[in-house]
Each structure stands twice: as C-alpha cells, then as structure tokens.
Amino acid sequence: MNLNYTAEELAFRDEVRAFLDEKLPADIAAKVKGFRRLSKEDHQRWQKILSEQGWYATHWPEEYGGVNWTPVQKHIWDEESSRYGAPRSVPFGVNMVAPVIIKFGTEEQKQRYLPRIVSGEDWWCQGYSEPGAGSDLASLKTRAVRDGDHYIVNGQKTWTTLGQHANMIFCLVRTNTEVKAQEGISFLLIDMDTPGITVRPIITLDGEHEVNEVFFEDVKVPVENLVGEEDKGWTYAKYLLTYERTGLAGIGISKAALQHLKELATRRIKNGRPLIEDASFSQRIAQVEIDLMAAAISNLRIIASVEGGGMPGAESSMLKVRGTEIRQTINDLARRAIGPYAIPFVEEEMDLDYDGDFLSDENAAPVTPQYFNNRKLSIFGGSNEIQKNIVSKMILGL
Amino acid sequence: MDFRLNEEQQMLQDTVARLVRGEYSFEKRLEYSESELGFSADFWKQLGELGLTAVPFPEELGGFGGSGVEVQSVMTELGRGLCIEPYLQSVVLGGGLISQAGNSEQQEQWLGGIASGEVRAAVGLQEPQSFYNLNDVETRAEKTGDGYTLNGRKAVVIGGHCADVLVVSARTSGDSRDADGISLFLVSSDDEGLERRTYPTIDGSKGCDLFLNNVKLGPDALLGEEGKAADVIEYQTGRAISALCGEAVGAMEVACDLTLEYLKQRKQFGVPIGKFQVLQHRMVDMMSELEQARSMAILAASVADEPQSDERRRILAAAKNVIGRSGQFISEQGIQSHGGIGMTWEYNFAHYAKRLVMINHQLGDDDFHLEHYASLLQAS
Numbered sequence: 208m209n210l211n212y213t214a215e216e217l218a219f220r221d222e223v224r225a226f227l228d229e230k231l232p233a234d235i236a237a238k239v240k241g242f243r244r245l246s247k248e249d250h251q252r253w254q255k256i257l258s259e260q261g262w263y264a265t266h267w268p269e270e271y272g273g274v275n276w277t278p279v280q281k282h283i284w285d286e287e288s289s290r291y292g293a294p295r296s297v298p299f300g301v302n303m304v305a306p307v308i309i310k311f312g313t314e315e316q317k318q319r320y321l322p323r324i325v326s327g328e329d330w331w332c333q334g335y336s337e338p339g340a341g342s343d344l345a346s347l348k349t350r351a352v353r354d355g356d357h358y359i360v361n362g363q364k365t366w367t368t369l370g371q372h373a374n375m376i377f378c379l380v381r382t383n384t385e386v387k388a389q390e391g392i393s394f395l396l397i398d399m400d401t402p403g404i405t406v407r408p409i410i411t412l413d414g415e416h417e418v419n420e421v422f423f424e425d426v427k428v429p430v431e432n433l434v435g436e437e438d439k440g441w442t443y444a445k446y447l448l449t450y451e452r453t454g455l456a457g458i459g460i461s462k463a464a465l466q467h468l469k470e471l472a473t474r475r476i477k478n479g480r481p482l483i484e485d486a487s488f489s490q491r492i493a494q495v496e497i498d499l500m501a502a503a504i505s506n507l508r509i510i511a512s513v514e515g516g517g518m519p520g521a522e523s524s525m526l527k528v529r530g531t532e533i534r535q536t537i538n539d540l541a542r543r544a545i546g547p548y549a550i551p552f553v554e555e556e557m558d559l560d561y562d563g564d565f566l567s568d569e570n571a572a573p574v575t576p577q578y579f580n581n582r583k584l585s586i587f588g589g590s591n592e593i594q595k596n597i598v599s600k601m602i603l604g605l
Numbered sequence: 606m607d608f609r610l611n612e613e614q615q616m617l618q619d620t621v622a623r624l625v626r627g628e629y630s631f632e633k634r635l636e637y638s639e640s641e642l643g644f645s646a647d648f649w650k651q652l653g654e655l656g657l658t659a660v661p662f663p664e665e666l667g668g669f670g671g672s673g674v675e676v677q678s679v680m681t682e683l684g685r686g687l688c689i690e691p692y693l694q695s696v697v698l699g700g701g702l703i704s705q706a707g708n709s710e711q712q713e714q715w716l717g718g719i720a721s722g723e724v725r726a727a728v729g730l731q732e733p734q735s736f737y738n739l740n741d742v743e744t745r746a747e748k749t750g751d752g753y754t755l756n757g758r759k760a761v762v763i764g765g766h767c768a769d770v771l772v773v774s775a776r777t778s779g780d781s782r783d784a785d786g787i788s789l790f791l792v793s794s795d796d797e798g799l800e801r802r803t804y805p806t807i808d809g810s811k812g813c814d815l816f817l818n819n820v821k822l823g824p825d826a827l828l829g830e831e832g833k834a835a836d837v838i839e840y841q842t843g844r845a846i847s848a849l850c851g852e853a854v855g856a857m858e859v860a861c862d863l864t865l866e867y868l869k870q871r872k873q874f875g876v877p878i879g880k881f882q883v884l885q886h887r888m889v890d891m892m893s894e895l896e897q898a899r900s901m902a903i904l905a906a907s908v909a910d911e912p913q914s915d916e917r918r919r920i921l922a923a924a925k926n927v928i929g930r931s932g933q934f935i936s937e938q939g940i941q942s943h944g945g946i947g948m949t950w951e952y953n954f955a956h957y958a959k960r961l962v963m964i965n966h967q968l969g970d971d972d973f974h975l976e977h978y979a980s981l982l983q984a985s
C-alpha cells in the first residue's frame with residue numbers, strides 16, 4: 208500500500224499548476240470561485256485555451272486528439288483545476304457523446320464530429336429524458352420513423368441542460384414499438400437547426416434558465432446520423448451513463464466549495480467573533496470536511512482500481528450518492544453562514560462586473576440560489592434512489 | 606385537555622381560508638410578487654375589511670383581543686396560500702411592539718391604522734453583524750436637544766420597503782450585545798436621512814436594508830423606556846415566532862399534500878412512484894415532521910401571550926427549532942420525491958419549498974434556537 212503520488216505524478220501536478228497559474232483567466236476563476244454565472248463565451252474561451260494546450264479531450268485516445276491520461280492524472284487535473292477555479296467542461300460533447308462515437312460510431316462520424324468538439328464549433332446537449340421518461344428512461348416515446356434516407360422524428364425531450372446554447376443534440380429515440388422497451392431504442396445525432404425543432408426554456412426555482420424542453424415536429428434527420436445499429440441505442444446509452452456517473456461525485460468541486468464556505472464563515476460575524484470560531488458551527492464544518500476526506504479516498508480507490516483500464520462498477524453509484532450529499536451539505540452550511548442575508552435575492556450582485564456596494568458579503572448573493580439549484584445533484588444523472596437500487600441489485604444481490 | 610379550536614376560532618380560520626382560496630391562485634401570487642409593491646394591496650385591504658388585521662388588538666381598536674391561537678389561525682391559512690402580505694411584520698411585530706411599549710399617544714397614533722390595515726408597519730431589529738442575536742445592536746441613538754439622532758444600519762427588514770412606520774432598535778447606552786441600553790424608535794418612512802436598499806427575497810416577497818444617516822427624531826419617537834427595550838423585543842419576537850410557526854405549518858401541509866398527490870399520480874416503471882417503498886417511507890417521515898411541527902405550533906400558541914418566563918422562552922425556542930428543521934426536511938425531501946419537476950418555477954411546490962427554508966432564516970434558525978434552548982436547560 209502506498210497512498211503517495213509517484214514522482215512522475217508529482218511532476219505532472221507541477222505541470223498542471225504551472226499551466227493553471229499562467230493560462231486560467233482571472234475573471235473566469237473569480238466567477239467559478241464565487242459561484243457566479245458563466246456565460247457561453249466564458250466556457251468557450253476556456254475551452255479554446257485547453258484545446259490549444261491539448262488538454263481538452265483528456266480521456267480520448269490520442270489518435271482522435273486526446274492525451275490518454277491515466278485515471279490518476281485525470282484525477283490530479285480535476286483536483287487542481289477545481290482548486291484554481293477553472294470551469295468544469297460542459298460534459299455533453301467531450302465526455303458523453305464523444306466516447307459513444309469513438310466506441311460505436313462510423314469512421315465518418317468520428318472524422319466529422321470529434322474535431323468539431325475539440326475546436327468548440329459544436330455545442331452538444333443531451334436528449335435523453337422526456338416528460339414521461341425520467342428514471343424509467345427506457346419508456347421514452349420520441350419516435351423516429353425511417354423514410355428513405357431520413358428518419359422523421361416526432362416527440363419531446365425535457366430537462367435539456369444548456370440546450371439554449373447547443374447546435375447539436377444526441378437523442379434516444381424509439382425506432383421499434385414491437386419489441387421490449389429497451390430493444391427498440393436508437394441513438395441519433397441531430398442538428399438543432401433542422402426545421403421542426405423548438406427549444407423552450409424551463410426556469411428553475413432559483414430563477415435560472417439552465418434547462419429546456421425540446422420539441423420535435425416532423426424533423427428530418429439523415430440516416431447517416433444514426434450511431435451504431437438501429438434499435439441498439441440502449442446499449443450505447445448505458446455505456447454513456449456509466450461515464451456520466453463517475454464524474455458526478457464532484458470531489459474536486461466539493462473541496463473548492465468547502466474552501467469557499469470556510470472563507471465565508473471567517474468573514475461572517477456571530478456575537479462579535481468570526482462565525483468559524485463558533486463552537487457548533489465549526490463542528491458542522493469539521494463534520495462535512497471529515498466526510499469529504501473519506502469520500503475523496505473512496506474516489507481514489509475507485510480510480511486506482513481502474514488504473515489498468517476498464518470501467519468502474521457499482522461502487523461509483525455509492526460514491527455518486529455520498530458525493531452529492533456532501534455537496535448539498537456544504538451548500539446548506541453556506542446558507543446558514545449568511546444568516547438573515549440568506550433571504551434577499553440580489554441578482555445584480557451575481558454578475559462579476561457588478562461594481563456597487565455588496566449588501567452583505569461579496570460572495571453572499573449566489574449562496575441561497577446555489578443551495579436550491581443544487582438540489583438537482585441528487586436528482587439527475589440517475590437519482591440517488593436509482594443509484595441505491597443499482598447498488599442493491601448489482602453488488603448486494605438483493 | 607382539548608386541542609381543538611373553539612367555534613369562534615374555527616370560524617376565523619375558515620374566513621381566512623375562504624379569502625385565500627378566492628384571491629390567491631398560484632398565478633396571481635406570482636403577479637403580486639413581481640409588482641412594485643411586492644404583494645397585493647387589494648388582498649391586504651380585504652384582510653383589513655374583514656377585521657383580520659385587527660385580530661390581536663383589543664375591541665376598542667376594532668379587534669377581538671385574539672391571542673396566540675387566533676393569530677396562528679390566520680397565519681396558518683396565509684401560509685397555506687403562500688401569502689406575501691406583511692401580516693407578521695405589521696400586525697404581529699409592529700403592532701405588538703407599539704402595544705407593549707408605546708405610550709397612549711403613540712398607541713392612539715398608530716394602532717388604529719395598523720389594526721385596520723390602513724397603516725403598514727415594519728420592524729428593523731437585526732443588523733449586518735447581529736446574526737440572529739437581537740441584543741447585538743450597534744446602531745446608535747445620540748441624545749440631541751430633547752430628541753435623538755440615529756446612525757447605523759438595520760438588516761433584512763421584510764416589508765420595510767413600503768412601510769409607513771418603522772420600529773427600529775438603537776443603542777442609547779452600553780456596549781454592543783449588552784441587553785441594557787437598547788431603545789426602540791418610531792421612524793417614519795419620509796424622515797430625512799433614512800435610506801433604503803430594496804430587494805426582492807428568494808421566497809417571493811420584498812424587503813430592504815435601512816441606512817440611518819443622522820436621522821433626527823423628536824422625543825415622541827422614543828417607544829417605551831429608554832435603554833430598556835431588550836425585554837420588549839424578546840417578548841414580541843416570541844409572539845412572532847408563534848405566528849411564524851402557524852405560517853410554517855400551513856405551508857408544510859400544502860407541501861405534503863402536493864407531494865402525496867404527486868406520488869399517486871406520477872408513474873414510472875409502469876406503477877405510481879408511490880409504490881416504491883423508499884418514497885413511501887420518506888412520505889411518512891415528512892408527515893411525521895409535519896405532526897411534530899403541528900404539536901410545537903400549538904404549544905407555542907399556548908404561551909405566546911402569557912407573561913414572560915423561562916418556560917415560555919424554552920417552549921418558543923423549541924418550537925422554532927422544530928419548525929426550522931421540519932420545514933427544511935419537507936422542502937428538501939419533497940423536491941427529491943418529485944424529481945426534476947419539483948425544482949421548477951412553474952410548479953407551486955417549489956415556491957413552498959423556498960418559503961419553508963427561508964422561514965428558518967427569520968427570527969433565528971434551528972441552530973440558534975438550539976443554542977438558546979441549551980442555555981436555558983438549567984434555568985428553573
């Protein structure tokens with residue numbers, strides 16, 4: 208047993224730090240650290256910097272422009288980039304559709320889409336969920352009917368994150384209604400500019416526009432946009448979900464959020480002393496820090512176990528549950544730390560170029576909205592209940 | 606022992622319930638919330654016309670001398686409707702402070718209007734550094750001539766943006782956090798030197814911070830005895846805690862109803878999601894949190910208007926602790942049980958969820974009241 212990084216890994220970490228010191232734009236880092244909104248432009252600016260460095264598509268095979276980092280290197284990157292306040296890449300292109308295209312796509316699809324993901328020309332969104340198909344994804348109804356060289360797509364997707372920025376959507380569609388639900392699903396790549404597609408915002412409880420409904424009305428999709436075989440989409444979809452899950456524990460983000468919480472609690476005052484010196488509050492912070500420490504090691508154990516290749520198993524479901532609970536606890540404590548100032552909703556202070564006086568703390572305004580928004584963590588990417596179902600079935604044999 | 610409302614109290618609650626049902630659809634609430642005033646002037650007027658803003662006041666003011674139970678009956682229904690009118694601030698707190706501390710002229714000047722709803726009051730008791738400790742007062746009131754000059758800042762004054770009269774605490778002597786030396790003043794909205802920074806709140810109403818820059822007040826602005834306001838403030842916020850418990854219970858009832866209904870109606874995997882045991886047990890937990898909250902609300906109401914004692918203090922701290930926790934539990938678990946839909950602006954559940962969490966940030970959160978309760982463990 209050896210819990211230390213190797214000399215090479217330490218050298219890599221230095222390289223990562225040097226890169227972040229030099230290249231991460233200060234305004235973007237300030238937004239990330241202060242939980243402020245990132246614009247599409249912010250994401251694209253950072254993506255361009257990463258692509259130039261060759262560090263955008265880190266886990267793709269080298270032949271497609273990846274760097275093929277080891278799981279430990281990837282972990283070091285996640286950890287350091289969160290600590291510095293680098294935005295997390297919007298995952299839908301680089302981390303979701305790309306692995307599917309690489310594994311199951313045609314050569315033409317790889318040639319066409321992968322470079323456009325790296326260059327940022329394409330912004331992808333994920334069209335899985337439907338109003339009637341959430342946890343029970345396989346019950347999806349959006350229909351694709353073959354008509355010569357095209358599929359004609361009709362139906363509705365929902366909860367489409369950042370669909371308002373996207374020009375491409377990957378969709379699960381039903382191509383066969385005669386067979387078992389899982390066996391009649393196909394995986395289609397759809398250009399959002401195709402006539403018949405309408406995107407409507409869904410506003411979440413914190414007033415944000417982050418998710419959308421996407422409607423399809425007689426949308427013509429060329430057959431060459433089918434990934435893999437017709438009716439085999441469920442296999443690809445599940446492959447993608449395991450990918451999604453591994454990133455969802457958000458250990459790096461939790462560490463950054465915890466740091467943010469401690470700074471906030473150092474500045475907030477209770478009975479004339481910094482809140483962080485308050486006996487019960489400091490213990491609450493300590494408790495979540497301890498839980499995070501354990502989760503971080505669990506995360507490393509999973510990473511180490513797949514070092515030789517392969518995908519993590521159902522342990523990543525346990526980690527997703529724990530990791531999201533920890534993040535939600537940190538958000539809860541941040542909200543508690545600002546006391547009565549959790550109530551005002553001062554939207555203007557959430558913009559980085561706000562130059563007025565801050566109502567309370569410079570980082571207070573996003574705290575309550577963030578707390579409410581992050582209730583999503585235990586709902587999406589397979590709800591925590593579904594994750595527990597997976598663990599009881601796959602690991603425990605119940 | 607009888608836990609039921611008597612006939613009169615039941616009638617009172619039914620009256621409010623009818624009014625809320627008629628006037629407070631979810632869509633209308635959003636409209637009220639987004640208006641300049643931040644609530645419905647018309648609904649407020651109707652509360653006044655039906656005598657509901659007069660409930661806690663004596664008969665000569667058009668009220669019926671209602672105590673904690675009656676006030677809670679009103680607040681519970683306002684909570685069910687997620688109403689954003691400043692009943693707590695104006696009627697319970699503003700009216701309460703003036704009733705208890707005011708001299709006869711002050712009472713005469715303000716209470717009639719507050720009881721009829723024609724005058725709206727708000728209270729500025731918190732400060733940026735005070736957290737929830739209302740004895741942590743740094744706003745100073747200097748004696749100048751026969752009056753006072755106020756300097757300082759009051760934080761998160763809900764309803765303060767549109768109040769005709771503001772009751773604010775300021776220090777006339779002593780050090781910050783001394784109970785001794787705190788005084789109350791009546792500041793009127795057009796007093797020179799008073800500035801407000803108004804904002805919407807995350808749960809749909811409006812409030813402001815008050816900036817007092819050399820606000821010059823006459824001697825008649827002092828409310829109650831100079832330097833002796835801490836007890837009055839504690840007593841009246843105790844009444845307000847009881848009222849807030851009522852609102853919380855109302856909001857929790859609806860949040861639970863909506864969740865239960867959704868569990869029966871939403872289908873996944875071919876069955877209503879309410880068939881999944883994990884959601885059944887969670888729903889049971891939500892209901893038992895609601896029951897705990899109901900019990901503590903009743904207990905709080907029973908002492909709200911009793912003379913101050915450590916027993917009253919303990920009960921009110923306990924009640925606020927319980928509703929803070931159960932409100933957050935029902936909010937979070939209710940969202941989770943709904944899935945994505947529970948997080949959407951268009952669905953009323955999300956607004957109940959926000960209000961319930963924010964109630965925990967009014968008049969002290971569960972941590973604050975736990976600490977307070979613990980400090981009273983050994984008091985007789």
Ligand SMILES: Cc1cc2nc3c(=O)[nH]c(=O)nc-3n(C[C@H](O)[C@H](O)[C@H](O)COP(=O)(O)OP(=O)(O)OC[C@H]3O[C@@H](n4cnc5c(N)ncnc54)[C@H](O)[C@@H]3O)c2cc1C
Binds near residue numbers: 368586587591874941
């Ligand atoms: C902010 C946000 C962003 C999202 N982004 C995307 C996106 O970009 N693309 C996309 O395709 N989807 C996205 N989603 C959708 C997300 O994947 C779904 O919300 C999720 O799968 C849950 O589905 P649902 O909301 O329909 O809830 P439901 O499936 O209706 O679940 C409701 C409740 O029932 C529980 N439940 C359901 N089945 C079971 C069971 N068998 N056993 C026990 N409990 C069960 C759930 O855990 C939950 O508590 C997003 C969701 C949110 C909230």
Ligand SMILES: Cc1cc2nc3c(=O)[nH]c(=O)nc-3n(C[C@H](O)[C@H](O)[C@H](O)COP(=O)(O)OP(=O)(O)OC[C@H]3O[C@@H](n4cnc5c(N)ncnc54)[C@H](O)[C@@H]3O)c2cc1C
């Ligand atoms: C100290 C003690 C005193 C007792 N006194 C008496 C007595 O005086 N008279 C008498 O008749 N009995 C008595 N009992 C027995 C008691 O009623 C049983 O222990 C109880 O009903 C549970 O049965 P079991 O122990 O067989 O556990 P099981 O029924 O086998 O349950 C094992 C576990 O499975 C869970 N479980 C079972 N079914 C479900 C389900 N459908 N959904 C979810 N979870 C489930 C249980 O909650 C438990 O956690 C006593 C037991 C104890 C421990």
